Amino acid sequence: METIKIQGTEDTPKIILDSENEILEISGRSLPEDVSSFYEPVLNWLNEYSENPNKKTIFNFKLTYFNTASSKLLLDILMKLEEMHEKGQDVLIRWHFPEDDEDMAEAGEEYADIVDVPFEQVAY
Amino acid sequence: MDNKKDVKGFLEFVYEFYKSMKAHEITLVYEGEITHQITKAFTSLTESNMSKEDEPNSVQRKVFHVMVECLQNISKHADDFTSNDYLFSGRGIFLVSKGENEYSVTTGNAVENDKIEYLTELLENINRMDKEELKELYKRQMKEGRLSEKGGAGLGFIDIKRKTNKELEYHFLPISDDTSFFLLTSTISRSDI
Numbered sequence: 001m002e003t004i005k006i007q008g009t010e011d012t013p014k015i016i017l018d019s020e021n022e023i024l025e026i027s028g029r030s031l032p033e034d035v036s037s038f039y040e041p042v043l044n045w046l047n048e049y050s051e052n053p054n055k056k057t058i059f060n061f062k063l064t065y066f067n068t069a070s071s072k073l074l075l076d077i078l079m080k081l082e083e084m085h086e087k088g089q090d091v092l093i094r095w096h097f098p099e100d101d102e103d104m105a106e107a108g109e110e111y112a113d114i115v116d117v118p119f120e121q122v123a124y
Numbered sequence: 125m126d127n128k129k130d131v132k133g134f135l136e137f138v139y140e141f142y143k144s145m146k147a148h149e150i151t152l153v154y155e156g157e158i159t160h161q162i163t164k165a166f167t168s169l170t171e172s173n174m175s176k177e178d179e180p181n182s183v184q185r186k187v188f189h190v191m192v193e194c195l196q197n198i199s200k201h202a203d204d205f206t207s208n209d210y211l212f213s214g215r216g217i218f219l220v221s222k223g224e225n226e227y228s229v230t231t232g233n234a235v236e237n238d239k240i241e242y243l244t245e246l247l248e249n250i251n252r253m254d255k256e257e258l259k260e261l262y263k264r265q266m267k268e269g270r271l272s273e274k275g276g277a278g279l280g281f282i283d284i285k286r287k288t289n290k291e292l293e294y295h296f297l298p299i300s301d302d303t304s305f306f307l308l309t310s311t312i313s314r315s316d317i
Binding site: 010011031033035036065067068069071072075100101102103110113114 | 160163164168181182185186188189192193196259262263266267269271279280282283287
């Protein structure tokens with residue numbers, strides 16, 4: 001399966017979707033000019049990946065900032081992962097947040113409330 | 125001769141303008157089209173100023189959040205006017221001021237009068253809500269709301285209130301029979317909570 005690697009910029013996150021090496025990660029800042037088109041390849045990749053996933057899927061979110069428009073697209077990604085979990089696939093979300101960032105920790109808790117999927121909070 | 129007088133008058137105005145900015149502790153002011161490039165430039169400028177001044181991380185993050193949402197409110201929602209060419213889509217005024225105890229971020233943009241009722245209700249509803257209610261509203265809107273054509277998620281005001289923990293102060297001033305100027309100001313406390 002094709003690997004997606006997108007370098008982070010001041011307004012877009014770094015994205016690695018690498019099935020072979022089992023790295024699924026979104027990190028950095030997210031306030032793209034057009035959120036829908038920015039996250040479209042990620043959602044497409046996940047759709048394809050969910051057809052034939054690895055034994056265990058760990059998706060890492062390590063964001064330092066995201067705007068409200070991004071929050072909606074992040075939820076779309078999480079809902080895709082929830083779907084995989086509902087189909088009986090082994091999925092884990094790791095939500096990383098800076099230890100002094102209460103808002104980012106709370107954002108993780110909120111997502112964990114909304115989606116029904118194993119969810120781990122990791123302070124760093 | 126006349127021209128010289130005009131220039132002098134104008135420069136005096138600039139000085140008055142400068143003094144009045146100082147008096148109101150305004151650190152950034154802009155009028156015009158709010159684009160993504162402008163949003164990036166203003167947030168990074170303010171961010172580097174705050175970090176130079178050793179503002180606590182939590183304050184920096186909140187100011188950043190509020191600035192982005194306010195700027196995007198204008199760029200995504202400012203009405204498209206065809207009759208008055210100076211009030212076209214995505215334009216507005218944007219101000220950041222820094223006082224001893226707080227930052228404030230203020231925006232102003234033209235809206236059609238028939239939007240006033242909707243905006244007032246929306247803002248009053250958010251202002252009435254406590255932390256828990258806002259959290260539930262945010263979650264619900266994120267789940268059920270749809271992105272507008274311009275990429276608005278309807279979450280900006282809720283997010284600003286949640287991040288600042290203060291009421292959203294707003295005001296409508298008449299421009300003409302069918303349009304008004306919508307002003308919104310959000311304050312972020314500088315004490316690290």
